[in-house]
Amino acid sequence: MYIHQQLCISPQQTVDPVNLDALIPATDGKLVALEPALEGVPPGMLRRMSKAVRMGIGAGLPLLKAVVPDGIIIGTANGGMEDCIKFLNQIIDYEEGMLTPGNFVQSTPNAIAGQLSLITRNRSYNATHVHLGLAFENALLDAMMFLNEHPEQVYLTGAVDEISTYNYNIDRLAGWYDPALSSADLFQSDHAATIAGEGAALFLLSGKPEGAQARIEAVETVHTEDPAYVEKRLQQLLIRYPITKNTLLLSGDNGDNRYRFFYNNLETLMPLTTVLRFKHLCGEYPTASSFATWLATYILQQQKVPEVLLKNGPLPTAIDRIIIYNQYHGKQHGFLILSNN
Known part of the structure; x- marks a missing residue:
């Protein structure tokens, strides 16, 4: 299986021009992704997107400008968890009355793959793998099985996860994250925690080696x-x-x-x-x-x-x-x- 194009939205300068020599440090124990401007997305749709969906769209659309993939496969642990919590809070606040459907639609894990399909009008295979720490690997295995049978096909495959306030607070209380940690101290001191991160990395995969990266x-x-x-x-x-x-x-x-x-x-x-x-x-x-x-x-x-x-x-x-x-x-x-x- 070959990678032909890729794009990554991360806390570092990984969108052209790429610059990994100047390290952007964590703030309050978090490395927050730098979101690029999204082109080709209607403003009305953009306003309703969660950060996870925005990152997925931002990493996926540039790869689809000249390619119509045979499938879109995304791995994620939580999808749009921030919007999910907003929707659940609305159920309580409005006593199950007039709820905002946008928060619900953007909160499901398959919202990223679904939005990429809707925007590009792609009706081919569309799947989301939600397997915590192995979501991305399972998305790759899914694409690999298709390409083993049809190497000429192309699949947009990748992973997206965001730092949601809800998940971060639970993980911090559980001892996974420490707000006092800095990027510089991450490997220098002895501690039972780490810093939180987020990002989106998407790849155009095929079974053909010609022109692959x-x-x-x-x-x-x-x-x-x-x-x-x-x-x-x-x-x-x-x-x-x-x-x-x-x-x-x-x-x-x-x-x-x-x-x-x-x-x-x-x-x-x-x-x-x-x-x-x-x-x-x-x-x-x-x-x-x-x-x-x-x-x-x-x-x-x-x-x-x-x-x-x-x-x-x-x-x-x-x-x-x-x-x-x-x-x-x-x-x-x-x-x-x-x-x-």
Whole structure:
């Protein structure tokens, strides 16, 4: 499966011109996405869109200007949770009377894929995967199954998640987020929390290698709390996709000391591999691996690694493969392997 085009809306400058050298820091423990101006969206529709939908539309529409995809597949953990809470509050405030339908329509997880379909008048396959920390990986697997049978087809695939006040407060009280943390301190101090993030990353995928920016060689998902089993699955992957001197490991380490052992254990299996980290750029959210996929594709295209990503190891003169490992709350683990064509 090949990535032909991509676009990422994130807390960093990832929309043209891309600039990852100047790191935009977190504010109050949050890395908030920078939304670009949306073109081609009616103002009446735009006013009613939740932030998650706006980010999905902003990342998806530019990719669809010259392409009619055979399907739109989105991964998300919560969809438009902020609008969902607004709608539920209205039920109480108005005693189930005159409710605002816009909040309800924009709150469902499939609103992003649905709006992209409505705006572009696309009546093809339309699906949303809502699997918390593996939503993006399952969206990729969905597209991969189609492309294995019909490699000439094209699918718009990606993930979107927002920081909703409701979810953030619950996760903060549960100890997942710490408002006092800064981007600079994320990997420097020992703490049992991280910073919140959000974003949207969408990709045009097909089974044809011509003109592709990168190849997705493997997508693996693991549900377990056993680090030994996670290591075993990586070892099995490395047999099929051997490490070379030009391989990089892109680690989803978010600075939380409760789960750092997962990343450290895997790094010991690849002792000579240069390790990169990315969550001080995008923050932690369930589908952050979509940002990592955008980043890995960008690195493979540029053949250059921004210094802000480097954890340890020498940078190779050429980069031919990037292994992405990410886990969510110690239970959901995902491996992605990207390479040059």
